[in-house]
Amino acid sequence: MTERLIISAPFYIRESNTECGYCHGKKPIEQDYSLQSWSQFLQEDGDNIAFENATLGFQAESLSVEMYDKLCNIGFRRSGKFLYKTDMLRNCCRLYTIRTTSKQVRFSKELKTSVKRYKKSIRDDDVQDQKLSNSNNTTNREVDYFKEMIEGERNSNCFKCVFEPAVFTKEKYDLFVKYQENVHKDHINSEKSFKRFLCDSPFSEETIIGTQEEWDELNNWKDFKKNDRLKRLGPAHECYYYKNNLIAVAVVDILPSGISSVYFIWDPDYHKWSLGKLSALRELCITERLNLGYYYMGYYIEDCPKMAYKAKYGGELLDICRHEYIPIEKLKENVNLEKLFTFQNESSEVFSEQHLNDKLKGPPTLMDSKSNARNTADSVYGPEGTAVINANAAARKLSDLGIPYEVTQDRSIYGNHSETSTAKDYRNFPNVFPGLVPLPEILEMVEKGKLNMLNYGLLFYDTKLGNIRPMSNFEKESSHIKKLVCDIVRCIGLHNTIDALIII
Numbered sequence: 001m002t003e004r005l006i007i008s009a010p011f012y013i014r015e016s017n018t019e020c021g022y023c024h025g026k027k028p029i030e031q032d033y034s035l036q037s038w039s040q041f042l043q044e045d046g047d048n049i050a051f052e053n054a055t056l057g058f059q060a061e062s063l064s065v066e067m068y069d070k071l072c073n074i075g076f077r078r079s080g081k082f083l084y085k086t087d088m089l090r091n092c093c094r095l096y097t098i099r100t101t102s103k104q105v106r107f108s109k110e111l112k113t114s115v116k117r118y119k120k121s122i123r124d125d126d127v128q129d130q131k132l133s134n135s136n137n138t139t140n141r142e143v144d145y146f147k148e149m150i151e152g153e154r155n156s157n158c159f160k161c162v163f164e165p166a167v168f169t170k171e172k173y174d175l176f177v178k179y180q181e182n183v184h185k186d187h188i189n190s191e192k193s194f195k196r197f198l199c200d201s202p203f204s205e206e207t208i209i210g211t212q213e214e215w216d217e218l219n220n221w222k223d224f225k226k227n228d229r230l231k232r233l234g235p236a237h238e239c240y241y242y243k244n245n246l247i248a249v250a251v252v253d254i255l256p257s258g259i260s261s262v263y264f265i266w267d268p269d270y271h272k273w274s275l276g277k278l279s280a281l282r283e284l285c286i287t288e289r290l291n292l293g294y295y296y297m298g299y300y301i302e303d304c305p306k307m308a309y310k311a312k313y314g315g316e317l318l319d320i321c322r323h324e325y326i327p328i329e330k331l332k333e334n335v336n337l338e339k340l341f342t343f344q345n346e347s348s349e350v351f352s353e354q355h356l357n358d359k360l361k362g363p364p365t366l367m368d369s370k371s372n373a374r375n376t377a378d379s380v381y382g383p384e385g386t387a388v389i390n391a392n393a394a395a396r397k398l399s400d401l402g403i404p405y406e407v408t409q410d411r412s413i414y415g416n417h418s419e420t421s422t423a424k425d426y427r428n429f430p431n432v433f434p435g436l437v438p439l440p441e442i443l444e445m446v447e448k449g450k451l452n453m454l455n456y457g458l459l460f461y462d463t464k465l466g467n468i469r470p471m472s473n474f475e476k477e478s479s480h481i482k483k484l485v486c487d488i489v490r491c492i493g494l495h496n497t498i499d500a501l502i503i504i
């Protein structure tokens with residue numbers, strides 16, 4: 001049973017955009033619209049529209065690192081045990097999954113300066129001034145800044161970084177409070193919130209704690225061999241010590257396809273070290289040395305300075321509807337990244353939501369540099385788009401088949417200020433949600449009996465009855481359970497649902 005995917009039923013949370021941690025509801029209305037076509041269509045209603053923070057999520061009680069890797073690559077992120085992705089059509093900000101590699105980084109003057117300053121800062125007091133580069137007169141262009149960083153660390157006795165299990169210590173907590181209070185002006189912190197946010201995870205106890213051998217191997221990443229495979233996968237805290245004082249903690253998840261950055265806290269007394277920039281460079285470097293593939297930086301948000309800096313490290317953004325990464329350089333040429341984008345081959349006759357389920361079986365592809373695909377988000381998800389019409393037609397048929405999806409007649413995707421804030425139904429999420437398996441595809445799967453593939457693999461834990469039972473026959477389940485199964489398949493794909501246990 002260990003490592004089985006154990007999750008709650010998914011829920012959909014809508015709250016005012018003033019709750020958005022990125023824009024705080026303060027950006028110009030024009031930027032809130034996910035598509036240009038919606039802002040034109042709703043021009044006259046502008047003042048009445050209540051923009052929202054719209055998130056889909058579920059609580060994960062158990063998860064393997066392999067499964068989390070897959071979920072990250074379909075746009076999910078975790079905060080403690082909560083897994084979520086935003087509704088890219090309705091949310092006030094567009095959150096794109098971003099990944100990069102050390103080879104894609106272009107060292108700007110700013111990053112070069114940070115490395116130089118860092119190397120100088122961690123130099124032992126008794127070492128004479130020496131030039132950054134070796135004495136063989138390398139020009140700036142040829143300097144390997146990753147190598148410089150590693151060398152600086154190797155030669156330092158006063159500075160060290162140590163990976164360790166992602167567990168609570170008083171020392172880390174004190175640093176967290178200092179960081180939150182000084183950097184984020186957040187004065188409401190508790191040990192409980194620290195644990196929930198930066199220590200808790202849905203991974204098994206063995207995965208979290210690991211073995212000494214695994215940690216030793218990880219901590220010797222500088223000497224890792226080209227063809228070696230890292231044994232240690234799972235969450236980790238990398239603690240930065242200067243003169244034996246903890247000055248920063250990087251919270252990361254080490255996954256089969258790369259290192260995912262979760263959070264980074266640092267001592268404000270060391271703000272001159274640019275530790276945030278350095279930690280990203282270090283993690284990129286570690287990812288490469290450990291032959292791990294990609295460095296996942298979380299979400300990229302074009303119109304949020306706090307998140308837009310990530311593009312400085314190069315890389316790719318995930319087209320969630322196509323399960324494909326696209327180089328940022330290519331996107332910046334012709335796509336407004338404040339808006340929703342999704343690509344489709346120009347040869348397609350009608351632009352509509354693409355089939356996604358089979359693609360979710362494997363890792364995302366990388367867009368071919370010669371691809372003739374173009375951004376079709378407005379044609380698919382705009383007010384004149386095909387997605388809503390097709391999804392409603394599918395919802396009607398599913399409802400006829402006893403799976404209660406509701407047809408939404410309203411052509412507007414946004415809430416209205418005049419609406420009374422009645423309790424919202426957290427179990428119902430929209431018929432059109434970019435990046436979920438489209439409803440017409442779900443209908444097709446139901447009609448072809450494909451959901452029976454889940455029979456005897458998928459389990460339900462009924463909290464009221466206190467028992468666990470398998471789904472023995474999808475066709476014979478109640479309408480409520482059928483809808484729940486369809487919703488989960490929409491979220492993570494049929495293949496990833498096969499051995500799941502759903503808490504109901």
Ligand SMILES: [Zn+2]
Pocket residue numbers: 017020021022023024025091092093
């Ligand atoms: Zn926002």
